[in-house]
Amino acid sequence: MPISTPVTEILGIRIPVVQGGMQWVGLPVLVAAVSEAGGLGVLTALTQPNPDALRAAIRETRKLTSKPFGVNITLLPSINPPDYEGYARAAVEEGVRVFETAGNNPGPLIKYFKSQNCVVIHKCTTVRHAKSAQKLGVDILSIDGFECAGHPGEEDIGGLVLLARAAEELKIPYIASGGVADGRGLAAVLALGASGANMGTRFMCTVESPIHQNIKEKIVSAKETDTVHIFRSLRNTARVFKNKVATEVVAIEKRPGGAKFEDIRELVSGQRGKVVYESGDPDYGVWSAGVTVGLIHDIPTCKVLLDRMEREVENTVAGLGKVVVH
Ligand code: NAD
Structure with missing residues (x-):
């Protein structure tokens, strides 16, 4: 119907x-x-x-x-x-x-x-x-x-x-x-x-x-707790997959005195995220993912x-x- x-x-x-x-x-x-x-x-x-x-x-x-x-x-x-x-x-x-x-x-x-x-x-x-x-x-x-x-x-x-x-x-x-x-x-x-x-x-x-197939499989094996917010301190919050780079970005943002975008620019660049999808390495850069990863x-x-x-x-x-x- x-x-x-x-x-x-x-x-x-x-x-x-x-x-x-x-x-x-x-x-x-x-x-x-x-x-x-x-x-x-x-x-x-x-x-x-x-x-x-x-x-x-x-x-x-x-x-x-x-x-x-x-x-x-x-x-x-x-x-x-x-x-x-x-x-x-x-x-x-x-x-x-x-x-x-x-x-x-x-x-x-x-x-x-x-x-x-x-x-x-x-x-x-x-x-x-x-x-x-x-x-x-x-x-x-x-x-x-x-x-x-x-x-x-x-x-x-x-x-x-x-x-x-x-x-x-x-x-x-x-x-x-x-x-x-x-x-x-x-x-x-x-x-x-x-x-x-x-x-x-x-x-x-x-x-x-x-x-890349590896990233699709990473999503299939992920739980709803596997995403994290970055850019919270910059008021440009983004939910991304909780990988090594995202965890590093959050740690930099939580440093005493906070972070400027310049401090994390290299880590978060979209060009690095692109390589994740091309190479299948889930830890190469940040990549967007919603909490629905737990339902997929x-x-x-x-x-x-x-x-x-x-x-x-x-x-x-x-x-x-x-x-x-x-
Ligand atoms: P990019 O490499 O220019 O930036 C990477 C990330 O850093 C993006 O999330 C961007 O919003 C953020 N950012 C950049 N400059 C910033 C600043 N001065 N302060 C705070 N945050 C900053 O991004 P990209 O991956 O090449 O994407 C280009 C544009 O498309 C960005 O604006 C991005 O937010 C947007 N985007 C669109 C979609 C979509 O689905 N249409 C998805 C992701 C990103």
Whole structure:
């Protein structure tokens, strides 16, 4: 039975699951596989070295799927500040119609995409920011709870309360980001008022995910306690896999007097994280992972994963009627 929600209607997809923007992971092969499986695949713009390379990635994705897919642009502190506008213009000119925006000061980018009649999914970590984005005219919000990989904001509100608060305050549809890796999680966020889910870590661990097999296996063997926050002291908190480098970064941040970004720059650079995915050495650099690592026990294709989630949602909802209160 298809799960039809405002998000499946707006995006023209079969199952209300959006693949989150993931640095070094949101590449054409994975994006096309998610879209072909009935979700929304999302290319990560900043994974491409420049706007022209993003154009090529969009064309490559189109060769692999005729279904809708999106492009993510994340605005966060960066070692080499990217040409955000250039990436945005390139994707619009290539005919992309769905964008996921995230990070700081997204207003100008959202206005640009809306002026081009695009659908904008804006990811944010507080109800306050969600309401501002709603005012700017975004179509869908992606509400990122404490469980998420990458940047959860600084307020530490778990998904259970954050999503229910979103239901109280928002007028437009929203998806849940962080904490969802199976159909039980998808059913739960639908129950809280969301119209779907955003999944990142779960998609890292699929057959089509373009990262080294060792890292996928590392995720499968990980527990929910195997992630850690770095950059807490810099107010740019990021949840990453708890490996040697991340542990070292946290120790530097806790030194008396604290740390400046320069003290950890070499350890945390995205270029080192990229090598983790290419070489399969999980300790080479920091790499994003959500607490859902504790829920991931296999490496399915995207199609097997999304078909299974659809059945799990049905079974979960059917099972609710059988709850007995003693
Ligand atoms: P990078 O090598 O530029 O930086 C590595 C990490 O350090 C990033 O998390 C970044 O936010 C942080 N950082 C950089 N300068 C900082 C500063 N002055 N103060 C505090 N923190 C700082 O990052 P990258 O891996 O090449 O990624 C480029 C951009 O994409 C960054 O803004 C990053 O946050 C963002 N990103 C996007 C996604 C996504 O899914 N779209 C995922 C991860 C990172």
